[in-house]
Amino acid sequence: MMKPTPIILDIDNACGMTARDVDDGLALAMALASDDFDLVGVTTCSGNCYAHEATDITVRMLELAGRTDIPVGAGRDFPILQNVSAHFELLAESSIKAAELWNGSVELPAATGAIEPMPAHQLIIETVRKYPGEVVIVKEGSMTNLAVALMVDPEIAPLVKGVVHMGGSIEPWWESYIGRTDPELWRHVIKLNTIYDPEATAIVMNSGIPMTYATVNVCARVRLRDADVERMAAVEGPFHRFLSDAARRWVNLVDYKDGSEGAAMWDLLTLAIVAHPEFCDYVTMRQDADKFLSNGHPWLYPSADGPHARVTVGVDVAAFEKYLMECMTRPIPGSNQATGSSDGKH
Numbered sequence: 001m002m003k004p005t006p007i008i009l010d011i012d013n014a015c016g017m018t019a020r021d022v023d024d025g026l027a028l029a030m031a032l033a034s035d036d037f038d039l040v041g042v043t044t045c046s047g048n049c050y051a052h053e054a055t056d057i058t059v060r061m062l063e064l065a066g067r068t069d070i071p072v073g074a075g076r077d078f079p080i081l082q083n084v085s086a087h088f089e090l091l092a093e094s095s096i097k098a099a100e101l102w103n104g105s106v107e108l109p110a111a112t113g114a115i116e117p118m119p120a121h122q123l124i125i126e127t128v129r130k131y132p133g134e135v136v137i138v139k140e141g142s143m144t145n146l147a148v149a150l151m152v153d154p155e156i157a158p159l160v161k162g163v164v165h166m167g168g169s170i171e172p173w174w175e176s177y178i179g180r181t182d183p184e185l186w187r188h189v190i191k192l193n194t195i196y197d198p199e200a201t202a203i204v205m206n207s208g209i210p211m212t213y214a215t216v217n218v219c220a221r222v223r224l225r226d227a228d229v230e231r232m233a234a235v236e237g238p239f240h241r242f243l244s245d246a247a248r249r250w251v252n253l254v255d256y257k258d259g260s261e262g263a264a265m266w267d268l269l270t271l272a273i274v275a276h277p278e279f280c281d282y283v284t285m286r287q288d289a290d291k292f293l294s295n296g297h298p299w300l301y302p303s304a305d306g307p308h309a310r311v312t313v314g315v316d317v318a319a320f321e322k323y324l325m326e327c328m329t330r331p332i333p334g335s336n337q338a339t340g341s342s343d344g345k346h
């Protein structure tokens, strides 16, 4: 077996919140379950929710999984410069609208204080310096944490092995996704997580750190369906009970709203290709921070000029979805699920 890749998982984890995407929480479960990853830190960022909410959920999930040994870094709620109040108003509004479909709340025990989060940028700096040249930072939400880390300690840039980011898109995806085209949405989703804190994104783009974009159009093709959720629910223990309860509600909500079958597993494909790049096909493109900041399109495009990034253009759906379900139905190693011990530490 290959040596596990040390990763920092940076998540806007809203798993279990009413009508919010569950994929960050499922990505955390994948990172914990798979032997492919050495989860050396989890940092939280804003996007699906405020970073402080993501921190709370992440700490509680790690406790539930019996993995209080994993360091957590709490990110900033707000971008470096932008006013994002409209973003959170929209999220709150959609949660209220969907509350009836969500049908109650998802149970997640309160934190006990076993994990004490440090500032996210500090955890990134310390971890990258501890494992120079080895750590991949998996950015499943906004770029704020890494940008702050790079501003505080610019010398870490050449010590980061790579960033894999769920964001960007190089082709319209919405039409193929649910059978309709919405140009406004298309303009918005092409930037997705990337746009929440654009100045932070530009800092990361220009940092010289090798970048991979797991694009919206490609991630939209991989799904978790009702039957998959029931396989997750069959795993014993409170961690999988929580995961499957949240995932079931989300899949049902997406199916109802979009007329689709299953919910896109954006963040999970993004994480999986760290260990299994063969799941996707890629092209090399320029990531044009100036064009991105001035709202230009495209800002990922073929060019001899850099800085370059690796951009996903295709995915082996069957291979990924098989891996997804292997991870989602596996008891968490090191937890009380796997060892039978009550404290889960080892």
Ligand SMILES: [Ca+2]
Pocket (backbone or CB within 6 Å): 011, 012, 023, 024, 047, 048, 140, 141, 267
């Ligand atoms: Ca995310």
